[in-house]
Amino acid sequence: MFSKLKEKLKNWTKKVAKEESEEKVIEIKPKKKKKKEKSEKAEELIEDSKEELTESLEDEAKPQSLLKKIGAKITKIKITEKEFEVYAEELQELLLENNVAFEVSEKIIDELKEQIVGKELLKKEVEDEIREAFKNIIREILIEPFKIADKIKEKYEKTKEPYVILFCGINGSGKTTTIAKIADNLQKQGISCVLAAADTFRAAAIHQLQEHGEKIGVKVISHEYGSDPAAVGFDAVKYAKKNLIKCVLIDTAGRMHTSKDLMREIEKIARVTKPDLKIFVGESITGNDAIEQAKSFNWAIGIDGIVLTKADIDEKGGTSLSVGYITKKPILYLGTGQVYEDIEPFNKEKFIKKLGL
Ligand SMILES: Nc1nc2c(ncn2[C@@H]2O[C@H](COP(=O)(O)OP(=O)(O)OP(=O)(O)O)[C@@H](O)[C@H]2O)c(=O)[nH]1
Ligand SMILES: [Mg+2]
Incomplete structure (x- = not known):
């Protein structure tokens, strides 16, 4: 991730350090x-x-x-605004290349400028200082994720009611697979689940969820193809209440965020099923597209968290940074493959480490 960042930082600091004019030698x-x-x-x-x-x-x-x-000679330098501009340009290019949204790249550069420009630094410390400042900015940008299992337990202990999670996203983003992965993970923690096959639109979608249900040992509530998806969700919640099941995971049809009718439909599903959590599922490889999608779903139903799938084939990593920053919602999980175990709770420090700085 951001593999060239370290290299660029090194080259730039070397350049800055060579600038004799800006150098201040303190000779004692x-x-x-x-x-x-x-x-x-x-x-x-x-x-x-x-x-x-x-x-x-x-x-x-x-x-x-x-x-x-x-x-003794102690060499100190001060990075001027002009010198920083050169670096900022290269850094911004690199961030954009790595799927960081323009708005987010501007924020990073502004913050970095504030922390670095005009500060008197020991020559040998420049690289470390910039690196640390950069990491701290990323730390601030990313929103701390919460644990779904804790929320479910909390609600169940208080109300004996199921915790309802609605999943949304565009076609093929990985919603159904993610639902199966999360349900499997929750069941393994002793949290009972039921799945709602509320994608009544795509051929074979109900069958796909039923297959997952069988494999992970979770009940699936379904109606006929073409029936009202909100009614399927409603029935699943009813079933969970009756059977003291702790979590309902509602699968929905993939829909383009630009389709008004389909966005109205997801609004209805949300109104009827009253989810405790609305999760947007996006592909980490899509960069700016994922941001636009997340914004639209957030505007339509108000999302609470994000799952980014296909992180296993994403070499850039900027989508997590941007989607989180722009929607101000936490990334809860990263999908990292096609089997049930391939899901990781999002971890800020792990993400920062992966930046390779
Ligand atoms: N490599 C990889 N593939 C994934 C991941 N998550 C899902 N997939 C694959 O992506 C494809 C689409 O996944 P689905 O779960 O069917 O996606 P969906 O959003 O439910 O699709 P629709 O219901 O058609 O909108 C499948 O081939 C999955 O195996 C992931 O984290 N990594
Ligand atoms: Mg699906």
Whole structure:
């Protein structure tokens, strides 16, 4: 991820450090003794030499004074706005290439500028300082995810009611697979689940969910193809309440975020099933498209969290940064493959580590 970032940072710091004009060399030299006038009296000379002897003995006892004698050189530099602009341009290009949205890249650069420009830094520390500042900005941008299992348990303990999760996203983003992965994971933690086959539109969609249900041992509530998806969700919630099942996961048909009719339909599903959590499922490889989709679904039903799938085939990584920042919603999971275990709770520090800085 962001594989060239480290390299670019190194090249740039080398360039900046070479700029003699901006360099400030602080040279600490030993304190010079004032020359005595020839005309000074002999007694004065004797007194002086006594004084010098005591001073030099004292100096030797202090390591700092030893440094003074050597005349240590400490090189410091200050990065000017002009120098930063050169770096900023290269950095922005790199961020955009790695699926970071323009708006997010601007935010990163502005923050970095504030933290770096005009600050007096030790030459050897420049690279580390920029690297640390960059990591801290990313840390701030990413929203801390919560654990779904905790939310489910919390609700169940308080109300004995099921926790309802509605999944939405465009066609083929990985909704059905993600639902099966999450349900499997929850069941393994002792949290009972039921699935709602509310994609009554796409041929074989109900069958696909039923197959997953059989494999992971989870009941699937379904109606006929072409029936009202909101009614399927409603029935699944009813079933869960009756059978004291802790979590309902509602699968929905893939829909383009630009289709008004289909967005109205998901609004209805949300109205009828009253989900506790609305999850947008997007592909991490799509970059700016995923951001536009997340924005539209958020506008239509108000999403609470995000799952980014296909992270296993995404070499860029910027989508997580951008979708999270723009929607101000946490990334809850990353889909990392096609089998049930291929799902990872999103971890900010792990993400930062992957940046390779
Ligand atoms: N590599 C990889 N493939 C994935 C991941 N998640 C899902 N897929 C694959 O993506 C394809 C589509 O997945 P589905 O779960 O059917 O997607 P969907 O959003 O339900 O699709 P529609 O119902 O048609 O809108 C399948 O081939 C999945 O195996 C992932 O994290 N990594
Ligand atoms: Mg599906």
